[in-house]
Amino acid sequence: MKLTGSEIVCEALIKEGVDTVFGLPGGAILPFYQTLSGYPQLRHILVRHEQGAVMAADGYARATGKVGVCISTSGPGATNMVTGLAVAMMDSVPIVAITGQVARPAIGTDAFQETDVTGVTLPVTKHNYLVMNAADLPRILKEAFFVARSGKPGPVLIDIPKDVQTELADFDYSIELDLPIQTPILKGKDSDIKKAIKMIEKAERPLILAGHGVILSQAYEELKEFSEKSQIPVVTTLLGLSAMKSNHVLNLGLPGMHGSAFANKAIDEADLIIAIGMRFDDRVTGNLKTFATKARIIHIDIDPSEIGKNILPEIAIVGDAGTVLRQLLPLSPKKTHPKWLQEIDQLRINHPLSYPETDRILPQFIVEEISRITKGQSIIVTGVGQHQMWAGQLYEFKDNNLFISSGGVGAMGFEVPAALGAQVGQPDKVVWTIAGDGGFQMTLTELATMVEANAPVKIALINNFSLGMVRQWQELFYEKDYFATLYTGNPDWVKLADAYGIKGIKVTEKDGVETAIEQAMNTPGPVLVDFQVDKEENVYPFIPPGGGVEQLIEYPDTKVV
Amino acid sequence: MTTKNTKNTIPSRTVTALVNDKPGVLNRITSMLRRRGFNIQSLAVGHSEIEHLSRLTVVVEGGDDIVEKITKQLHKLIDIIKVNDISDDNIVSRELALIKVNSDTKTRSEIMQIVSIYRAKIVDVSSSSIIIEATGDDQKIKALQDLLSSFGIVEVMRTGLIAMNREKK
Numbered sequence: 001m002k003l004t005g006s007e008i009v010c011e012a013l014i015k016e017g018v019d020t021v022f023g024l025p026g027g028a029i030l031p032f033y034q035t036l037s038g039y040p041q042l043r044h045i046l047v048r049h050e051q052g053a054v055m056a057a058d059g060y061a062r063a064t065g066k067v068g069v070c071i072s073t074s075g076p077g078a079t080n081m082v083t084g085l086a087v088a089m090m091d092s093v094p095i096v097a098i099t100g101q102v103a104r105p106a107i108g109t110d111a112f113q114e115t116d117v118t119g120v121t122l123p124v125t126k127h128n129y130l131v132m133n134a135a136d137l138p139r140i141l142k143e144a145f146f147v148a149r150s151g152k153p154g155p156v157l158i159d160i161p162k163d164v165q166t167e168l169a170d171f172d173y174s175i176e177l178d179l180p181i182q183t184p185i186l187k188g189k190d191s192d193i194k195k196a197i198k199m200i201e202k203a204e205r206p207l208i209l210a211g212h213g214v215i216l217s218q219a220y221e222e223l224k225e226f227s228e229k230s231q232i233p234v235v236t237t238l239l240g241l242s243a244m245k246s247n248h249v250l251n252l253g254l255p256g257m258h259g260s261a262f263a264n265k266a267i268d269e270a271d272l273i274i275a276i277g278m279r280f281d282d283r284v285t286g287n288l289k290t291f292a293t294k295a296r297i298i299h300i301d302i303d304p305s306e307i308g309k310n311i312l313p314e315i316a317i318v319g320d321a322g323t324v325l326r327q328l329l330p331l332s333p334k335k336t337h338p339k340w341l342q343e344i345d346q347l348r349i350n351h352p353l354s355y356p357e358t359d360r361i362l363p364q365f366i367v368e369e370i371s372r373i374t375k376g377q378s379i380i381v382t383g384v385g386q387h388q389m390w391a392g393q394l395y396e397f398k399d400n401n402l403f404i405s406s407g408g409v410g411a412m413g414f415e416v417p418a419a420l421g422a423q424v425g426q427p428d429k430v431v432w433t434i435a436g437d438g439g440f441q442m443t444l445t446e447l448a449t450m451v452e453a454n455a456p457v458k459i460a461l462i463n464n465f466s467l468g469m470v471r472q473w474q475e476l477f478y479e480k481d482y483f484a485t486l487y488t489g490n491p492d493w494v495k496l497a498d499a500y501g502i503k504g505i506k507v508t509e510k511d512g513v514e515t516a517i518e519q520a521m522n523t524p525g526p527v528l529v530d531f532q533v534d535k536e537e538n539v540y541p542f543i544p545p546g547g548g549v550e551q552l553i554e555y556p557d558t559k560v561v
Numbered sequence: 562m563t564t565k566n567t568k569n570t571i572p573s574r575t576v577t578a579l580v581n582d583k584p585g586v587l588n589r590i591t592s593m594l595r596r597r598g599f600n601i602q603s604l605a606v607g608h609s610e611i612e613h614l615s616r617l618t619v620v621v622e623g624g625d626d627i628v629e630k631i632t633k634q635l636h637k638l639i640d641i642i643k644v645n646d647i648s649d650d651n652i653v654s655r656e657l658a659l660i661k662v663n664s665d666t667k668t669r670s671e672i673m674q675i676v677s678i679y680r681a682k683i684v685d686v687s688s689s690s691i692i693i694e695a696t697g698d699d700q701k702i703k704a705l706q707d708l709l710s711s712f713g714i715v716e717v718m719r720t721g722l723i724a725m726n727r728e729k730k
Contacts, residue, residue, distance in 0.1 A: 118585065119588070122588070122589065122592050123592060123596050126637075126639075127638075127639040130585075143639075147639060179639065303637075304633050304636070305630065305633035305634050305636070305637060307633075308626070308629070308630070309630065
C-alpha cells in the first residue's frame, strides 16, 4: 500500500521512537500537519515562535538523550530556526528539523515564503536534505536520525516541498543505509590506550578535563571510577557540568574565563591533562600559549577533526568517552597523589569561590538557595550571560545530566524554550530555569506554550535591569560607557505572569528569597519569580578574553561589605 | 583561485576525493573550506569511473597540519565517500591551460617554436593573436606562461589541477 509523503514521515518518526514534536504550522507544511493530527501517538507541542520549537527540541534532547524533533513551515518559519540549529550544532545535540518548502514547480521562482533553506542552514547543520521525491523519504528519514545520533551528535534538517508531502510512495523502513564513512570509531586503539596508561602511571599531578562528550555518552560511572581509581581530580567544562556530582571530593567544577581560581590553577600546575569529550574551547583555555604549559596532554574525542584543532595532544584517542574509559579502567593504576591533592585542597582554601555577605540580593545567593532548596536535584536550564556563569559556578549538582545551557553559540533566549523542552521530556523532575531579564525577553512568548503543555517550569528571573554581562564588559573594558545595556522599560513581571495565568512573585528583600523559592516549588504549574538583584554585581573570577591564569581577577576586596 | 605569474612560494597540498554526484555537493565542500578559513588554489571536478560518483582534485594552501585538518573536516561531510592527501605520493598531475597571446606575422614563428618545445598546441590563429592549448603540471604551465609574457598575454584560462596516483611498478 502506498502512503503519502506526510504519512511516511509520521510512520518513520514512530519507528525512530519519537513521541513528542515541537512545531508551528504554516502554508507549506499544512499537508503534513493534517496528517499529523491523525497520529495522536505523536504529541505535538505548539510553540509561539519557531526558535522556540528548535530550542525546546534541544532541551528535550539534552534532558532525555533522545533525538529532539521540531517542525516549521517554509521561508520565515525555517529561518526562525537558524539560531537554534546553530546552538545544537555547536553543542552536539541530536535534532531532526522538518521544514515545509514551496511545491517543486515553484522552487527557484522566488515564490511566496520561499527561502533556500538547505542553503541557509548548510553551515549550522550536520547534514541537510531537500526531498525531491516522496520515494526518497524513508531513506532520508532513516539517514537523518542516524546522522543526528551517530558519532558527535548534531542537527539534521529535512526540507520537504508541499507537493512531496502529498505524493504517494512505498514505505519500507527496513532499507540498509549506505553511509560508508559515517560509522564512528567508538573504541580507542589499544596501542594508544597503552601509551596513555604509561603516561598516567608516570604522572604526579594528573588532571581530568571532562566535557559534554561524557554526558552525551552517559559515562558518569566510568568517569567517577576512573577518577577515583587513580585519584585524579576532575574539572568540567560548562557543558560538562554534572558529568560528575558537584559534591564529589575530586570534582573541582568549572575552569576557564569564569571558572574558579583553584580549577584554573590546577590546570596550570598539572603535569598531565586527560581531556575527555571536550574541544579546548577558548572560554576554557584562554590564551592557548599560556594554557597548561606544564602538562602533557591526552585527548579523547569521538570526532577526529577535534584532535589538534586547538591543542596538539601528545596522545590522541579517537573514540566514544564511555567506551574509551571502559578500556582505560582495568589498566589504570591504583594510585594516590597525596602531595598534588593536598596542593589542590590548599588552592581551594586559599582561593574559594566567594561573594560578600550583604543585605543586598546577590544573584550568587539566589543560585545557592535554589541549590539548597532543590537539594541539588533540579534540572537547571540557563540563558547566556552573568546568571549562566553564577549557575555554573554555584549550583551543587547532586545527580548527573542536570545542566542545560547554550555553551558554544551562547544564544540568549535559550532559557525559556529549552526549559520547556526539558520539562516535557522529564515530567517527573523539577526544572528551574535561571534566566536574565535580557534573554528572558527574547523568548518569553513560550510562557503560553508552558501553560498549554502543562510544563511546570520554575523561572528564577535574575533581574538586574540590564544586559548584565555586556554591562560588566563595558565597566571593565569600555570605560564604564553603559551605552545600550540598561533596561528602563521592563514590565511588571508579576502582572505579566498573571496575564499568562501563572503565579508571579516579586522579591525585593533578601529575606524573601527563600520563601519565594519554596513558594514556587509548592505551587503547581509554571512560576515566575522576579528577583530584583543588585544591579552592579559582576561575575568573578574573571580571566579577560585572550588572557591566561596569571591575569585571573578574583572577587575584588573593595566590594566586600 | 590564484593566478600569479610569479613563482608560487606558498606551500600547497593536493587532495583528491570521491564524492556523491548530486546537486549541492560541491557547495557543501567549498562552503566547509570557506567557513574554516582554508584557501583553495584550484578545484577540478568531473565524473568518475563509478556511476553516481564524482572525483575531485583540490589544491589548497598550507602545510601538513592544514591539510590534515581539511581531510578530517571533509571526512565529516556525508556526501564524501573517500578523501586522500596525495601530495607526498607518487602521482601524475596535469592541468590544461588556454593562453591567448598577442601575435603578428613577425612574432608568430617564434611563438610557434616555443609552443613546439613545450609540446603545446596552437588551436586558433587570428591576425593579432594566437590561442595555445597547453597541458602539464603547474610548473610547466607557469614556465610557458613566463616565456610567452614578453609577447603580451591577453587571457589565460586554466582548468585547475587533476591528479592520480601511479601504480606501484
